[in-house]
Amino acid sequence: MVWRSAGVSWRDGVPGLRWDGGRAGSRVSALGYGRVIGFRAVGERRCPGARGNVCPLGALVGGRSTGGRCAECARLDRAHSVAADTLLDDPRPYRVYLAWFGPGLVKVGITREERGDARLLEQGAVAFSWLGRGPLMAARRTEEVLRHALAVPDRIPYARKRAVRTALPPAAEREGEVAELYARAVGVGAWAETLERLECEVHDHVAAFRLDGLPPLDASVVELVPDGVVAGRLLAAAGPDLHLLDRDGRHLALDTRLLSGWGIESAPAGLPVSVPLGFGDGQEQLF
Known part of the structure:
Protein backbone atom coordinates (compact mmCIF):
# COMPACT_ATOMS: atom_id res chain seq x y z
CA MET A 1 0.00 0.00 0.00
CA VAL A 2 1.39 3.39 -1.05
CA TRP A 3 0.01 6.45 0.72
CA ARG A 4 0.08 9.94 -0.74
CA SER A 5 0.44 13.01 1.42
CA ALA A 6 -2.27 15.68 1.48
CA GLY A 7 -0.19 18.02 3.63
CA VAL A 8 -0.51 19.31 7.17
CA SER A 9 -3.93 19.85 8.71
CA TRP A 10 -4.64 21.80 11.88
CA ARG A 11 -7.46 20.67 14.15
CA ASP A 12 -8.11 22.19 17.56
CA GLY A 13 -4.70 23.84 17.34
CA VAL A 14 -2.86 20.52 16.83
CA PRO A 15 -0.98 19.60 13.62
CA GLY A 16 -1.36 16.32 11.75
CA LEU A 17 -0.30 14.88 8.40
CA ARG A 18 -3.20 13.95 6.09
CA TRP A 19 -2.83 10.87 3.89
CA ASP A 20 -4.77 9.54 0.91
CA GLY A 21 -4.65 5.79 0.40
CA GLY A 22 -7.00 5.58 -2.60
CA ARG A 23 -9.48 2.77 -2.01
CA ALA A 24 -8.06 2.35 1.49
CA GLY A 25 -9.48 5.77 2.35
CA SER A 26 -7.77 8.60 4.17
CA ARG A 27 -6.25 9.12 7.56
CA VAL A 28 -4.44 11.69 9.69
CA SER A 29 -1.18 11.01 11.52
CA ALA A 30 -0.79 13.10 14.66
CA LEU A 31 2.41 15.12 14.79
CA GLY A 32 3.83 15.11 18.30
CA TYR A 33 6.64 17.57 19.02
CA GLY A 34 9.82 15.74 19.94
CA ARG A 35 8.79 12.69 17.94
CA VAL A 36 11.34 11.25 15.49
CA ILE A 37 9.88 10.74 12.01
CA GLY A 38 11.23 9.38 8.73
CA PHE A 39 9.87 8.72 5.25
CA ARG A 40 10.97 8.29 1.64
CA ALA A 41 9.41 9.31 -1.69
CA VAL A 42 8.62 6.51 -4.14
CA CYS A 55 -6.48 14.45 -12.48
CA PRO A 56 -7.78 13.28 -15.90
CA LEU A 57 -4.27 13.42 -17.36
CA GLY A 58 -2.41 11.76 -14.50
CA ALA A 59 0.08 14.53 -15.20
CA LEU A 60 3.63 14.54 -13.90
CA VAL A 61 4.42 17.49 -11.62
CA GLY A 62 7.76 19.21 -11.11
CA GLY A 63 9.49 18.36 -7.85
CA ARG A 64 9.84 22.00 -6.75
CA SER A 65 6.21 22.97 -7.24
CA THR A 66 4.57 23.82 -3.91
CA GLY A 67 1.19 23.86 -5.65
CA GLY A 68 1.65 20.21 -6.57
CA ARG A 69 -0.97 20.29 -9.38
CA CYS A 70 -0.87 20.43 -13.14
CA ALA A 71 -1.98 23.67 -14.80
CA GLU A 72 -5.53 22.47 -15.54
CA CYS A 73 -6.21 21.17 -12.02
CA ALA A 74 -4.64 24.29 -10.50
CA ARG A 75 -7.07 26.44 -12.50
CA LEU A 76 -10.01 24.29 -11.36
CA ASP A 77 -8.95 24.57 -7.74
CA ARG A 78 -8.45 28.32 -7.98
CA ALA A 79 -11.77 28.88 -9.75
CA HIS A 80 -13.67 27.49 -6.76
CA SER A 81 -11.76 29.35 -4.06
CA VAL A 82 -12.87 32.37 -2.07
CA ALA A 83 -9.83 34.26 -3.36
CA ALA A 84 -11.17 34.02 -6.92
CA ASP A 85 -14.34 35.96 -6.04
CA THR A 86 -16.53 33.28 -7.65
CA LEU A 87 -18.57 32.38 -4.53
CA LEU A 88 -20.58 35.57 -4.51
CA ASP A 89 -23.77 33.95 -3.19
CA ASP A 90 -22.20 32.18 -0.19
CA PRO A 91 -24.61 32.93 2.70
CA ARG A 92 -22.19 31.96 5.47
CA PRO A 93 -20.62 34.69 7.65
CA TYR A 94 -16.96 35.57 7.11
CA ARG A 95 -14.35 37.25 9.24
CA VAL A 96 -11.65 39.74 8.29
CA TYR A 97 -8.37 39.24 10.11
CA LEU A 98 -5.03 40.92 10.62
CA ALA A 99 -2.22 38.33 10.57
CA TRP A 100 1.34 38.90 11.87
CA PHE A 101 4.14 36.55 10.76
CA GLY A 102 7.13 38.47 12.11
CA PRO A 103 8.44 42.03 12.32
CA GLY A 104 7.18 43.87 9.25
CA LEU A 105 5.40 40.80 7.85
CA VAL A 106 1.67 41.50 8.04
CA LYS A 107 -1.35 40.79 5.86
CA VAL A 108 -5.10 41.27 5.91
CA GLY A 109 -7.32 38.37 4.86
CA ILE A 110 -10.71 36.71 5.22
CA THR A 111 -11.91 33.30 6.33
CA ARG A 112 -15.24 31.59 6.97
CA GLU A 113 -16.33 32.24 10.54
CA GLU A 114 -17.08 28.54 11.13
CA ARG A 115 -13.40 27.70 10.55
CA GLY A 116 -12.24 29.67 13.59
CA ASP A 117 -8.48 30.25 13.52
CA ALA A 118 -7.74 27.22 11.29
CA ARG A 119 -6.87 29.47 8.32
CA LEU A 120 -4.41 31.42 10.46
CA LEU A 121 -2.74 28.21 11.65
CA GLU A 122 -2.56 26.93 8.07
CA GLN A 123 -0.78 30.10 6.97
CA GLY A 124 1.68 30.03 9.85
CA ALA A 125 0.46 33.29 11.42
CA VAL A 126 2.43 33.82 14.63
CA ALA A 127 -0.17 36.26 15.99
CA PHE A 128 -3.44 37.73 14.77
CA SER A 129 -6.54 39.70 15.65
CA TRP A 130 -10.01 39.65 14.15
CA LEU A 131 -11.12 42.92 12.58
CA GLY A 132 -14.74 42.33 11.60
CA ARG A 133 -17.43 39.86 10.60
CA GLY A 134 -20.24 39.86 8.05
CA PRO A 135 -21.31 38.71 4.56
CA LEU A 136 -18.66 37.48 2.14
CA MET A 137 -18.68 40.45 -0.21
CA ALA A 138 -18.61 42.95 2.67
CA ALA A 139 -15.63 41.10 4.10
CA ARG A 140 -13.93 41.01 0.70
CA ARG A 141 -14.47 44.75 0.05
CA THR A 142 -13.17 45.67 3.50
CA GLU A 143 -10.15 43.42 3.04
CA GLU A 144 -9.24 45.25 -0.17
CA VAL A 145 -9.75 48.69 1.40
CA LEU A 146 -7.54 47.84 4.38
CA ARG A 147 -4.87 46.14 2.29
CA HIS A 148 -4.36 49.28 0.23
CA ALA A 149 -4.72 51.70 3.14
CA LEU A 150 -2.21 49.83 5.31
CA ALA A 151 0.07 49.04 2.34
CA VAL A 152 0.23 45.34 3.19
CA PRO A 153 0.43 42.47 0.65
CA ASP A 154 -2.29 39.91 -0.04
CA ARG A 155 0.23 37.10 0.51
CA ILE A 156 3.67 36.60 2.02
CA PRO A 157 6.10 33.96 0.67
CA TYR A 158 6.73 31.10 3.08
CA ALA A 159 10.49 31.54 2.67
CA ARG A 160 10.19 34.95 4.32
CA LYS A 161 8.02 33.54 7.11
CA ARG A 162 10.57 30.79 7.82
CA ALA A 163 13.44 33.27 7.88
CA VAL A 164 12.08 35.17 10.90
CA ARG A 165 10.63 32.33 13.02
CA THR A 166 13.85 31.63 14.89
CA ALA A 167 14.31 35.22 16.08
CA LEU A 168 10.86 36.43 17.10
CA PRO A 169 10.47 39.34 19.53
CA PRO A 170 8.94 38.73 22.98
CA ALA A 171 5.18 38.17 23.31
CA ALA A 172 4.54 41.71 24.56
CA GLU A 173 6.18 43.19 21.46
CA ARG A 174 4.22 40.88 19.17
CA GLU A 175 0.97 41.88 20.85
CA GLY A 176 1.89 45.55 20.73
CA GLU A 177 2.60 45.50 17.00
CA VAL A 178 -0.70 43.76 16.23
CA ALA A 179 -2.62 46.17 18.47
CA GLU A 180 -0.98 49.16 16.78
CA LEU A 181 -1.92 47.85 13.33
CA TYR A 182 -5.46 47.14 14.53
CA ALA A 183 -5.76 50.79 15.63
CA ARG A 184 -4.61 51.94 12.21
CA ALA A 185 -7.09 49.60 10.53
CA VAL A 186 -10.12 50.83 12.47
CA GLY A 187 -9.07 54.39 11.67
CA VAL A 188 -9.48 53.71 7.96
CA GLY A 189 -12.77 54.85 6.47
CA ALA A 190 -14.83 53.08 3.80
CA TRP A 191 -15.38 49.81 5.67
CA ALA A 192 -18.39 47.99 4.24
CA GLU A 193 -21.51 49.07 6.14
CA THR A 194 -22.70 45.51 6.68
CA LEU A 195 -19.43 44.44 8.32
CA GLU A 196 -19.58 44.30 12.13
CA ARG A 197 -16.40 45.61 13.69
CA LEU A 198 -14.82 43.34 16.31
CA GLU A 199 -12.75 44.37 19.33
CA CYS A 200 -8.99 43.94 19.27
CA GLU A 201 -7.96 40.66 20.89
CA VAL A 202 -4.50 39.41 20.01
CA HIS A 203 -4.15 35.63 19.67
CA ASP A 204 -0.64 34.15 19.75
CA HIS A 205 0.34 30.84 18.11
CA VAL A 206 3.93 30.53 19.35
CA ALA A 207 2.98 27.79 21.82
CA ALA A 208 0.85 25.91 19.28
CA PHE A 209 3.71 26.02 16.76
CA ARG A 210 6.34 25.33 19.47
CA LEU A 211 8.54 28.17 18.24
CA ASP A 212 10.07 29.17 21.58
CA GLY A 213 13.74 28.22 21.61
CA LEU A 214 13.80 27.19 17.95
CA PRO A 215 17.47 27.14 16.84
CA PRO A 216 18.69 29.03 13.76
CA LEU A 217 17.62 27.43 10.49
CA ASP A 218 20.43 25.61 8.66
CA ALA A 219 18.66 24.64 5.42
CA SER A 220 15.31 23.92 3.77
CA VAL A 221 14.22 20.97 1.65
CA VAL A 222 14.11 22.13 -1.97
CA GLU A 223 12.34 19.10 -3.44
CA LEU A 224 11.78 15.39 -2.97
CA VAL A 225 13.39 12.87 -5.33
CA PRO A 226 12.66 9.17 -5.95
CA ASP A 227 13.88 7.17 -2.92
CA GLY A 228 14.94 10.42 -1.25
CA VAL A 229 14.71 10.28 2.56
CA VAL A 230 13.63 12.98 5.00
CA ALA A 231 14.11 12.13 8.67
CA GLY A 232 14.59 13.88 11.98
CA ARG A 233 13.10 14.90 15.30
CA LEU A 234 10.13 17.26 15.02
CA LEU A 235 11.01 20.57 16.67
CA ALA A 236 8.10 22.71 15.51
CA ALA A 237 5.34 23.07 12.92
CA ALA A 238 3.92 26.28 11.47
CA GLY A 239 1.48 26.39 8.59
CA PRO A 240 2.58 23.69 6.12
CA ASP A 241 6.16 23.69 7.44
CA LEU A 242 7.78 21.06 9.62
CA HIS A 243 10.99 21.98 11.45
CA LEU A 244 13.24 18.97 11.97
CA LEU A 245 16.54 18.27 13.70
CA ASP A 246 18.33 15.66 11.56
CA ARG A 247 20.82 13.07 12.78
CA ASP A 248 23.71 15.44 12.00
CA GLY A 249 22.27 18.12 14.29
CA ARG A 250 21.03 20.37 11.50
CA HIS A 251 17.80 22.32 11.76
CA LEU A 252 15.93 21.68 8.49
CA ALA A 253 12.60 23.04 7.29
CA LEU A 254 10.26 20.93 5.16
CA ASP A 255 7.37 22.56 3.31
CA THR A 256 4.92 19.63 3.26
CA ARG A 257 3.29 21.00 0.11
CA LEU A 258 6.31 19.47 -1.64
CA LEU A 259 5.00 16.01 -0.62
CA SER A 260 1.76 16.32 -2.60
CA GLY A 261 1.56 13.81 -5.45
CA TRP A 262 4.38 11.58 -4.24
CA GLY A 263 3.96 8.06 -2.95
CA ILE A 264 5.28 8.08 0.61
CA GLU A 265 6.67 5.13 2.56
CA SER A 266 7.99 5.07 6.10
CA ALA A 267 11.76 4.95 6.53
CA PRO A 268 13.98 4.35 9.56
CA ALA A 269 14.19 7.63 11.41
CA GLY A 270 17.95 7.35 11.85
CA LEU A 271 18.73 7.49 8.13
CA PRO A 272 20.54 10.54 6.72
CA VAL A 273 18.56 13.11 4.77
CA SER A 274 19.07 12.44 1.04
CA VAL A 275 17.07 15.12 -0.76
CA PRO A 276 18.26 18.46 -2.19
CA LEU A 277 18.64 21.18 0.42
CA GLY A 278 18.73 24.94 -0.07
CA PHE A 279 20.91 27.20 2.05
CA GLY A 280 20.73 30.86 2.92
CA ASP A 281 23.55 31.78 0.55
CA GLY A 282 21.59 30.40 -2.41
CA GLN A 283 23.78 27.33 -2.73
CA GLU A 284 22.24 23.90 -2.99
CA GLN A 285 23.55 20.50 -2.08
CA LEU A 286 22.32 16.93 -2.24
CA PHE A 287 23.06 14.92 0.92
Whole structure:
Protein backbone atom coordinates (compact mmCIF):
# COMPACT_ATOMS: atom_id res chain seq x y z
CA MET A 1 0.00 0.00 0.00
CA VAL A 2 1.39 3.39 -1.05
CA TRP A 3 0.01 6.45 0.72
CA ARG A 4 0.08 9.94 -0.74
CA SER A 5 0.44 13.01 1.42
CA ALA A 6 -2.27 15.68 1.48
CA GLY A 7 -0.19 18.02 3.63
CA VAL A 8 -0.51 19.31 7.17
CA SER A 9 -3.93 19.85 8.71
CA TRP A 10 -4.64 21.80 11.88
CA ARG A 11 -7.46 20.67 14.15
CA ASP A 12 -8.11 22.19 17.56
CA GLY A 13 -4.70 23.84 17.34
CA VAL A 14 -2.86 20.52 16.83
CA PRO A 15 -0.98 19.60 13.62
CA GLY A 16 -1.36 16.32 11.75
CA LEU A 17 -0.30 14.88 8.40
CA ARG A 18 -3.20 13.95 6.09
CA TRP A 19 -2.83 10.87 3.89
CA ASP A 20 -4.77 9.54 0.91
CA GLY A 21 -4.65 5.79 0.40
CA GLY A 22 -7.00 5.58 -2.60
CA ARG A 23 -9.48 2.77 -2.01
CA ALA A 24 -8.06 2.35 1.49
CA GLY A 25 -9.48 5.77 2.35
CA SER A 26 -7.77 8.60 4.17
CA ARG A 27 -6.25 9.12 7.56
CA VAL A 28 -4.44 11.69 9.69
CA SER A 29 -1.18 11.01 11.52
CA ALA A 30 -0.79 13.10 14.66
CA LEU A 31 2.41 15.12 14.79
CA GLY A 32 3.83 15.11 18.30
CA TYR A 33 6.64 17.57 19.02
CA GLY A 34 9.82 15.74 19.94
CA ARG A 35 8.79 12.69 17.94
CA VAL A 36 11.34 11.25 15.49
CA ILE A 37 9.88 10.74 12.01
CA GLY A 38 11.23 9.38 8.73
CA PHE A 39 9.87 8.72 5.25
CA ARG A 40 10.97 8.29 1.64
CA ALA A 41 9.41 9.31 -1.69
CA VAL A 42 8.62 6.51 -4.14
CA GLY A 43 7.64 6.40 -7.80
CA GLU A 44 6.88 9.62 -9.66
CA ARG A 45 5.22 12.82 -8.56
CA ARG A 46 1.81 13.03 -10.21
CA CYS A 47 -0.94 15.62 -9.98
CA PRO A 48 -3.44 14.60 -7.27
CA GLY A 49 -6.33 16.37 -9.01
CA ALA A 50 -8.56 19.10 -7.57
CA ARG A 51 -11.77 19.47 -5.61
CA GLY A 52 -12.05 15.72 -5.02
CA ASN A 53 -11.60 14.89 -8.71
CA VAL A 54 -8.76 12.71 -10.00
CA CYS A 55 -6.48 14.45 -12.48
CA PRO A 56 -7.78 13.28 -15.90
CA LEU A 57 -4.27 13.42 -17.36
CA GLY A 58 -2.41 11.76 -14.50
CA ALA A 59 0.08 14.53 -15.20
CA LEU A 60 3.63 14.54 -13.90
CA VAL A 61 4.42 17.49 -11.62
CA GLY A 62 7.76 19.21 -11.11
CA GLY A 63 9.49 18.36 -7.85
CA ARG A 64 9.84 22.00 -6.75
CA SER A 65 6.21 22.97 -7.24
CA THR A 66 4.57 23.82 -3.91
CA GLY A 67 1.19 23.86 -5.65
CA GLY A 68 1.65 20.21 -6.57
CA ARG A 69 -0.97 20.29 -9.38
CA CYS A 70 -0.87 20.43 -13.14
CA ALA A 71 -1.98 23.67 -14.80
CA GLU A 72 -5.53 22.47 -15.54
CA CYS A 73 -6.21 21.17 -12.02
CA ALA A 74 -4.64 24.29 -10.50
CA ARG A 75 -7.07 26.44 -12.50
CA LEU A 76 -10.01 24.29 -11.36
CA ASP A 77 -8.95 24.57 -7.74
CA ARG A 78 -8.45 28.32 -7.98
CA ALA A 79 -11.77 28.88 -9.75
CA HIS A 80 -13.67 27.49 -6.76
CA SER A 81 -11.76 29.35 -4.06
CA VAL A 82 -12.87 32.37 -2.07
CA ALA A 83 -9.83 34.26 -3.36
CA ALA A 84 -11.17 34.02 -6.92
CA ASP A 85 -14.34 35.96 -6.04
CA THR A 86 -16.53 33.28 -7.65
CA LEU A 87 -18.57 32.38 -4.53
CA LEU A 88 -20.58 35.57 -4.51
CA ASP A 89 -23.77 33.95 -3.19
CA ASP A 90 -22.20 32.18 -0.19
CA PRO A 91 -24.61 32.93 2.70
CA ARG A 92 -22.19 31.96 5.47
CA PRO A 93 -20.62 34.69 7.65
CA TYR A 94 -16.96 35.57 7.11
CA ARG A 95 -14.35 37.25 9.24
CA VAL A 96 -11.65 39.74 8.29
CA TYR A 97 -8.37 39.24 10.11
CA LEU A 98 -5.03 40.92 10.62
CA ALA A 99 -2.22 38.33 10.57
CA TRP A 100 1.34 38.90 11.87
CA PHE A 101 4.14 36.55 10.76
CA GLY A 102 7.13 38.47 12.11
CA PRO A 103 8.44 42.03 12.32
CA GLY A 104 7.18 43.87 9.25
CA LEU A 105 5.40 40.80 7.85
CA VAL A 106 1.67 41.50 8.04
CA LYS A 107 -1.35 40.79 5.86
CA VAL A 108 -5.10 41.27 5.91
CA GLY A 109 -7.32 38.37 4.86
CA ILE A 110 -10.71 36.71 5.22
CA THR A 111 -11.91 33.30 6.33
CA ARG A 112 -15.24 31.59 6.97
CA GLU A 113 -16.33 32.24 10.54
CA GLU A 114 -17.08 28.54 11.13
CA ARG A 115 -13.40 27.70 10.55
CA GLY A 116 -12.24 29.67 13.59
CA ASP A 117 -8.48 30.25 13.52
CA ALA A 118 -7.74 27.22 11.29
CA ARG A 119 -6.87 29.47 8.32
CA LEU A 120 -4.41 31.42 10.46
CA LEU A 121 -2.74 28.21 11.65
CA GLU A 122 -2.56 26.93 8.07
CA GLN A 123 -0.78 30.10 6.97
CA GLY A 124 1.68 30.03 9.85
CA ALA A 125 0.46 33.29 11.42
CA VAL A 126 2.43 33.82 14.63
CA ALA A 127 -0.17 36.26 15.99
CA PHE A 128 -3.44 37.73 14.77
CA SER A 129 -6.54 39.70 15.65
CA TRP A 130 -10.01 39.65 14.15
CA LEU A 131 -11.12 42.92 12.58
CA GLY A 132 -14.74 42.33 11.60
CA ARG A 133 -17.43 39.86 10.60
CA GLY A 134 -20.24 39.86 8.05
CA PRO A 135 -21.31 38.71 4.56
CA LEU A 136 -18.66 37.48 2.14
CA MET A 137 -18.68 40.45 -0.21
CA ALA A 138 -18.61 42.95 2.67
CA ALA A 139 -15.63 41.10 4.10
CA ARG A 140 -13.93 41.01 0.70
CA ARG A 141 -14.47 44.75 0.05
CA THR A 142 -13.17 45.67 3.50
CA GLU A 143 -10.15 43.42 3.04
CA GLU A 144 -9.24 45.25 -0.17
CA VAL A 145 -9.75 48.69 1.40
CA LEU A 146 -7.54 47.84 4.38
CA ARG A 147 -4.87 46.14 2.29
CA HIS A 148 -4.36 49.28 0.23
CA ALA A 149 -4.72 51.70 3.14
CA LEU A 150 -2.21 49.83 5.31
CA ALA A 151 0.07 49.04 2.34
CA VAL A 152 0.23 45.34 3.19
CA PRO A 153 0.43 42.47 0.65
CA ASP A 154 -2.29 39.91 -0.04
CA ARG A 155 0.23 37.10 0.51
CA ILE A 156 3.67 36.60 2.02
CA PRO A 157 6.10 33.96 0.67
CA TYR A 158 6.73 31.10 3.08
CA ALA A 159 10.49 31.54 2.67
CA ARG A 160 10.19 34.95 4.32
CA LYS A 161 8.02 33.54 7.11
CA ARG A 162 10.57 30.79 7.82
CA ALA A 163 13.44 33.27 7.88
CA VAL A 164 12.08 35.17 10.90
CA ARG A 165 10.63 32.33 13.02
CA THR A 166 13.85 31.63 14.89
CA ALA A 167 14.31 35.22 16.08
CA LEU A 168 10.86 36.43 17.10
CA PRO A 169 10.47 39.34 19.53
CA PRO A 170 8.94 38.73 22.98
CA ALA A 171 5.18 38.17 23.31
CA ALA A 172 4.54 41.71 24.56
CA GLU A 173 6.18 43.19 21.46
CA ARG A 174 4.22 40.88 19.17
CA GLU A 175 0.97 41.88 20.85
CA GLY A 176 1.89 45.55 20.73
CA GLU A 177 2.60 45.50 17.00
CA VAL A 178 -0.70 43.76 16.23
CA ALA A 179 -2.62 46.17 18.47
CA GLU A 180 -0.98 49.16 16.78
CA LEU A 181 -1.92 47.85 13.33
CA TYR A 182 -5.46 47.14 14.53
CA ALA A 183 -5.76 50.79 15.63
CA ARG A 184 -4.61 51.94 12.21
CA ALA A 185 -7.09 49.60 10.53
CA VAL A 186 -10.12 50.83 12.47
CA GLY A 187 -9.07 54.39 11.67
CA VAL A 188 -9.48 53.71 7.96
CA GLY A 189 -12.77 54.85 6.47
CA ALA A 190 -14.83 53.08 3.80
CA TRP A 191 -15.38 49.81 5.67
CA ALA A 192 -18.39 47.99 4.24
CA GLU A 193 -21.51 49.07 6.14
CA THR A 194 -22.70 45.51 6.68
CA LEU A 195 -19.43 44.44 8.32
CA GLU A 196 -19.58 44.30 12.13
CA ARG A 197 -16.40 45.61 13.69
CA LEU A 198 -14.82 43.34 16.31
CA GLU A 199 -12.75 44.37 19.33
CA CYS A 200 -8.99 43.94 19.27
CA GLU A 201 -7.96 40.66 20.89
CA VAL A 202 -4.50 39.41 20.01
CA HIS A 203 -4.15 35.63 19.67
CA ASP A 204 -0.64 34.15 19.75
CA HIS A 205 0.34 30.84 18.11
CA VAL A 206 3.93 30.53 19.35
CA ALA A 207 2.98 27.79 21.82
CA ALA A 208 0.85 25.91 19.28
CA PHE A 209 3.71 26.02 16.76
CA ARG A 210 6.34 25.33 19.47
CA LEU A 211 8.54 28.17 18.24
CA ASP A 212 10.07 29.17 21.58
CA GLY A 213 13.74 28.22 21.61
CA LEU A 214 13.80 27.19 17.95
CA PRO A 215 17.47 27.14 16.84
CA PRO A 216 18.69 29.03 13.76
CA LEU A 217 17.62 27.43 10.49
CA ASP A 218 20.43 25.61 8.66
CA ALA A 219 18.66 24.64 5.42
CA SER A 220 15.31 23.92 3.77
CA VAL A 221 14.22 20.97 1.65
CA VAL A 222 14.11 22.13 -1.97
CA GLU A 223 12.34 19.10 -3.44
CA LEU A 224 11.78 15.39 -2.97
CA VAL A 225 13.39 12.87 -5.33
CA PRO A 226 12.66 9.17 -5.95
CA ASP A 227 13.88 7.17 -2.92
CA GLY A 228 14.94 10.42 -1.25
CA VAL A 229 14.71 10.28 2.56
CA VAL A 230 13.63 12.98 5.00
CA ALA A 231 14.11 12.13 8.67
CA GLY A 232 14.59 13.88 11.98
CA ARG A 233 13.10 14.90 15.30
CA LEU A 234 10.13 17.26 15.02
CA LEU A 235 11.01 20.57 16.67
CA ALA A 236 8.10 22.71 15.51
CA ALA A 237 5.34 23.07 12.92
CA ALA A 238 3.92 26.28 11.47
CA GLY A 239 1.48 26.39 8.59
CA PRO A 240 2.58 23.69 6.12
CA ASP A 241 6.16 23.69 7.44
CA LEU A 242 7.78 21.06 9.62
CA HIS A 243 10.99 21.98 11.45
CA LEU A 244 13.24 18.97 11.97
CA LEU A 245 16.54 18.27 13.70
CA ASP A 246 18.33 15.66 11.56
CA ARG A 247 20.82 13.07 12.78
CA ASP A 248 23.71 15.44 12.00
CA GLY A 249 22.27 18.12 14.29
CA ARG A 250 21.03 20.37 11.50
CA HIS A 251 17.80 22.32 11.76
CA LEU A 252 15.93 21.68 8.49
CA ALA A 253 12.60 23.04 7.29
CA LEU A 254 10.26 20.93 5.16
CA ASP A 255 7.37 22.56 3.31
CA THR A 256 4.92 19.63 3.26
CA ARG A 257 3.29 21.00 0.11
CA LEU A 258 6.31 19.47 -1.64
CA LEU A 259 5.00 16.01 -0.62
CA SER A 260 1.76 16.32 -2.60
CA GLY A 261 1.56 13.81 -5.45
CA TRP A 262 4.38 11.58 -4.24
CA GLY A 263 3.96 8.06 -2.95
CA ILE A 264 5.28 8.08 0.61
CA GLU A 265 6.67 5.13 2.56
CA SER A 266 7.99 5.07 6.10
CA ALA A 267 11.76 4.95 6.53
CA PRO A 268 13.98 4.35 9.56
CA ALA A 269 14.19 7.63 11.41
CA GLY A 270 17.95 7.35 11.85
CA LEU A 271 18.73 7.49 8.13
CA PRO A 272 20.54 10.54 6.72
CA VAL A 273 18.56 13.11 4.77
CA SER A 274 19.07 12.44 1.04
CA VAL A 275 17.07 15.12 -0.76
CA PRO A 276 18.26 18.46 -2.19
CA LEU A 277 18.64 21.18 0.42
CA GLY A 278 18.73 24.94 -0.07
CA PHE A 279 20.91 27.20 2.05
CA GLY A 280 20.73 30.86 2.92
CA ASP A 281 23.55 31.78 0.55
CA GLY A 282 21.59 30.40 -2.41
CA GLN A 283 23.78 27.33 -2.73
CA GLU A 284 22.24 23.90 -2.99
CA GLN A 285 23.55 20.50 -2.08
CA LEU A 286 22.32 16.93 -2.24
CA PHE A 287 23.06 14.92 0.92
